[in-house]
Amino acid sequence: MTSAPAAQFAAAPAPAAMGIYERRHPPLAAGVWGDPFLLRQHDAGTSNGAMAMQAAAASLPAAAPPPATLAEPKFESQVVALPLQPVDKDDALLQEGQRLSPDSFEHEPSRPRDKIQRRLAQNREAARKSRLRKKAYIQNLETSRMKLAHLEHEITRARQQGVYINSSSKHSSLPSPIDSGVAAFELEYAHWVDEQKKQTEDLRAAIHSGASDTHLQILVESGLDHYDKLFKSKSAAAKRDVFFVMSGVWRTPAERFFLWISGFRPSDVLAVVAPCLQEDAAAVDERQAAEVEGLRQKARHLEDALSQGMEKLKQTLADSILADAVLASGDGDGDESPPDSFSGGGGGGGDGGYMARMGSAVGRLNTLVDFIDHADHLRLETLQNMYRILGPRQAARGLLALGDYCQRLRALSSLWAARPREPA
Template identity: 45%
Template sequence: MADAGERTDTSTDIDADERNHRLERGQTAVVAASDSSDRSKDKTGDQKTLRRLAQNREAARKSRLRKKAYVQQLESSRLKLTQLEQELQRARQQGIFISSTGDQSHTISANGAKSFDIEYGRWLEEHNRQVNELRAAVNAHASDTDLRTIVDGITTQFDEIFKIKGVAAKADVFHILSGMWKTPAERCFMWLGGFRPSEILKLLSNQLEPLTEQQVMGLCDLQQSSQQAEDALSQGMEALQQSLAETLAGSLGPSGSSGNVANYMGQMAMAMGKLGTLEKFLRQADNLRQQTLQQMHQRLTTRQSARAVLTIHDYFSRLRALSSLWLARPRE
């Protein structure tokens, strides 16, 4: 019995020790698992931080590249502008563009389109200045003599633009006829490279009252004659276009390709000759505009002529303003 009791006590001690060892191992495992979880979380957080830092560095790099490209673009634009200014200065020194003094109608070179656009801009700036001077004189109730001097100066300036257009048409008649030197809204109402004289007279009919009966009859006759001349020129232009189309079509073979070389060259030579008529139509249209303005002033008093000039100017100014509003409209 004593031996059995000793064995029982020994067994009990062994079981207790075993439980203690198991408990210690369990606690160690829990601690190790907890440490592993913490390290995993720390590792995941570090990866997110590194990824975010990498993204920030990439965004900063792209931003620096965009800024560098923008600066380079500005520098390139500045160099181009400087180059254009130098070329313009050399061109002026060589007499390519119309000078501010002398006979302007003989100084445009073969570079007609660009030269004309620049000269038209200068002409328009001077025209605006003279019209503002006239407006101030009208508002200040200046004398008829002073008003007549200003109106005559504006009329003379219109004569100058017709001369400049004639010279430019010799270099590039298509540019003048297309009206690319005008704003889009102005081009919408263009006729043979300019305004319709009859439309201008219609515009003025309700703006110059009171008119005498003789003035009304004179303006009506002028409007009718202008309309008839416009119709004749328009019909001539249509006939030219039709003839030109038939000439070009005649040089095509049955399959639509060019026929024999001799026939092709002959037809193209005929077409070139007909294109030369465009300059004639443009010159006749400008002559009609010029004569209509002159005859209009002859039928009006000095103050009526001044109001007519202001009305015409305001009409075309509104067309230019309309073009600016249209180009700046919001687009979806």
């Protein structure tokens, strides 16, 4: 009896293939029924009845599903637990591959460092630019302070030299207060000189760099407008104090030496420009050369006309003053006023005739403002005609030559003022 069941049990198929793929139940937690392998080993070693029941179940036809047993949830729990190991291995391999990936190994750690380096470089560049701006601002303040001190020194020196004399008092020789319009013109002229230096350097850089004709045309027109601003400011100052403008005390000594009606001669402009045009003779045709020469001759004729008008005005004023002086010195009374006959009347008061004559002389002095305006108009018209005759590049060279000429005159004055002097 014992050998037959044993042989039958040995010939029976393994029960492990039952229920895993044929029956589908919801998976249970692995720890609900305990360890399935320990429990199965315990049942196999202690209960022969359980093995007999499994053998009988295996001998049934395959179409009939086996009855549910208590051990079946243990196999289901094992099915849930077994696939976890390869999933964990794949995850581990995936994580290991990501950790050992060349792209991750080489680039990921370097990206934060590169970003930090870029930010540090940007911060250093911003700090450097800030220091440069601060330095330029300080230099600008220092330059402005020096210019202001220089202007104050010039104004003080002009006062000491007696440029502004109070004519309202006969016995007063103290300098009168400076007219606000005249002082404003001096400041405007100082700024004008600085702007002219800047424009001259811009022209020089544009010509040397081979800038386009359009860019040179803009620079030349800006330079002509700059001269126009100077002439308008000078006209306004002449209406406040014509002798101040005519004397040229707002210019340097070397500039005053070449002064003609409070400015440069228009023909001198063409004389300065001519050598520059000769250097670029290939770009100047015969027609342009002839027109420039004609413009120079016309400027000379107009200069002569204005100069003759100035001489006539001086002679007229001198005759009036000399006539008053002669008539006053011929009077036996010793009275300072001219005689009655000077007024042109038969028996009018001498003082009235003298004041009428002096009033007429003062009225003639007002024509000096017109002479200044005509001279400045001739200067501006000469510059504009030169620009019209020449091309943008040639006109830029001419305006550059004029700017260099003015700067050299100022430099000559500075060298003359700084020359070594012998002790008195």
